[in-house]
Amino acid sequence: MTERKCILTGDRADPDLLVRLAVGPGGEVLPDIRAKAPGRGAWIGVTRGALEQAMARGKLKGALSRAFKTGDLAIPDTLPELIEAGLRKALLDRLGLEARASMLVTGSEKIGVACRKGQVKLLLHAADAAADGSRKLDQALRVGQEAEGSDLAGFVLPVDRDALSVAMGRDNVVHIAVTDSRAALRLRGVIGRLESYLGCVTGAPVHGEQDSAGAPGGQ
The missing domain is CATH 3.30.1230.10 (YlxR-like)
Structure with missing residues (x-):
């Protein structure tokens, strides 16, 4: 368009x-x-x-x-509320689609392994994730991205674990690792639009973007 x-x-x-x-x-x-x-x-x-x-x-x-x-x-x-609810639903729907396509990894232990191997393109934390658990995975991400000593970290979603669990059809989803570059770019798009509307744009970094810059982000 x-x-x-x-x-x-x-x-x-x-x-x-x-x-x-x-x-x-x-x-x-x-x-x-x-x-x-x-x-x-x-x-x-x-x-x-x-x-x-x-x-x-x-x-x-x-x-x-x-x-x-x-x-x-x-x-x-209620138009402002309706828009926010719609944008949140779009994000959760996209997460559900990517989960069904096996583009996501959940579970702290599995995510930690994938992070350290450099397989994670986008690391996401629920809004109510415990600081200690997020910190450990952020460190594993830096190890896998050879960025130790930097401030590289996962992205905190503006939705909580209950919403993530329902969207993905899994129990207690607190952290999510995206292992596919195209899926990461698609998710960053819907996250960015919600963030922009909420006025809290920080940007969800996609790791290894240079390898997929020319890849189509099919829906």
Whole structure:
């Protein structure tokens, strides 16, 4: 897809970095996280805080009226929450898909072995993971990436272990190791979009990216 323009800022970006809004049959504006709803859509690329401000000031309604060429729109007060929930679901769905495709490793012992062997492309920790367990795996990751003494570490997801366990259909998922480069890039994409919306972008580093820079990130 070509770049899309955020209706609130006027900035253009890849659709994968934006959130599409669509209008339902009753005129209600709802998030279209997968950008597959039929009809005209409008795109936003702002943080949740900025969206809430735009709603409070009437800026969002005006921008949507121009985009959809009608003022007969119903914008739910819960739109910011709906978008966040949709982005979280997209992340958990992607984790579930990668787990079923055997692209992920769980269990601290197995992850530690894979890290030390340099097989881990992306290391993820649940938001409520114990600091000691994460620290040990981060050290194993640095050993495998020949980066001892650096601040290289796994990425802390904005979701807890219960959500991860449900998404992956496994018990007590606290840490996740991604061993496939393409899977790591796909996950980094959905993580980045959620982070951007939450306004806490830190970037989930994909290890060995140079080996897969030209690889397609098929869905």
